[in-house]
Amino acid sequence: MGKWVFGGMILCLSLIFCSIGVVALLNPSAVYCDALGYTTVVEPTAAGDMVYCLIDGKKVDSWKFLLGNVSTENNYCQKQGYDQTMTDDCYPLLLDSCLACIVNGTKIEVTHLMNLSFFEEICGDGVCDGHENKTFCPEDCSTEEITKIDVDQVSSINLYFLVITLGFIVFIVAVVYFKKSKVKRPKKRSKK
Numbered sequence: 252m253g254k255w256v257f258g259g260m261i262l263c264l265s266l267i268f269c270s271i272g273v274v275a276l277l278n279p280s281a282v283y284c285d286a287l288g289y290t291t292v293v294e295p296t297a298a299g300d301m302v303y304c305l306i307d308g309k310k311v312d313s314w315k316f317l318l319g320n321v322s323t324e325n326n327y328c329q330k331q332g333y334d335q336t337m338t339d340d341c342y343p344l345l346l347d348s349c350l351a352c353i354v355n356g357t358k359i360e361v362t363h364l365m366n367l368s369f370f371e372e373i374c375g376d377g378v379c380d381g382h383e384n385k386t387f388c389p390e391d392c393s394t395e396e397i398t399k400i401d402v403d404q405v406s407s408i409n410l411y412f413l414v415i416t417l418g419f420i421v422f423i424v425a426v427v428y429f430k431k432s433k434v435k436r437p438k439k440r441s442k443k
Contacts, residue, residue: 277369278302279344279362280313286367287327317361319350327361328352343369 281291284304292303292310303310306325315321319328319335328335331352338351338358351358362369368384379392 277371278313279367279369280304280317282367282369283317283327283362283365284313286365287325287330289325317344317350318346318348319361326350327365343367 281293281302281304284291284302290305291313292305294301294303302313304313304316304322306316306322309322311321316326319326319337323329323335326335328350333352333354336351336353336358337348338360339348340351340358341347341349341360343360343362350361352361352364353359354364366384374388375390377391379388385392
């Protein structure tokens with residue numbers, strides 16, 4: 252019985268997790284480099300892939316460029332004529348400090364100001380979903396009348412999976428509880 256319950260639990264969890272959509276995140280420094288019209292170069296190293304931004308024929312570390320530590324004359328703030336500074340409000344990057352442009356006296360993190368998305372898009376599906384925009388997915392988001400995914404439909408699907416998952420958890424807890432709470436009665440000895 253225990254093997255069947257465990258196997259059923261693994262099967263159900265596998266089905267639930269496989270049916271939920273997967274969202275991949277892109278390298279923010281590469282997205283920033285590409286958005287500014289520069290070329291991203293990836294070079295393998297012993298420690299893993301190193302991402303560079305090719306600016307006027309010169310390779311610069313893409314993260315240092317995004318953070319405003321190198322090639323500052325080529326960053327977004329300078330190109331737009333904004334003053335630049337560092338900020339600790341780095342929500343999309345999850346860093347302690349990052350580059351910000353000063354717009355009308357307000358510090359705005361550069362990727363937020365540029366409206367960059369770090370979600371891997373599914374361009375060409377005819378739907379401009381919440382993570383796509385005109386810059387990175389013009390084939391889906393080029394018209395003024397943007398087709399959005401029905402929020403109620405997505406919410407009902409998420410609720411459906413939540414209910415199934417909670418029901419399954421309650422079932423497993425009940426099985427384990429009743430199995431452990433059974434009072435083991437001594438077996439009757441047969442008379443010889």
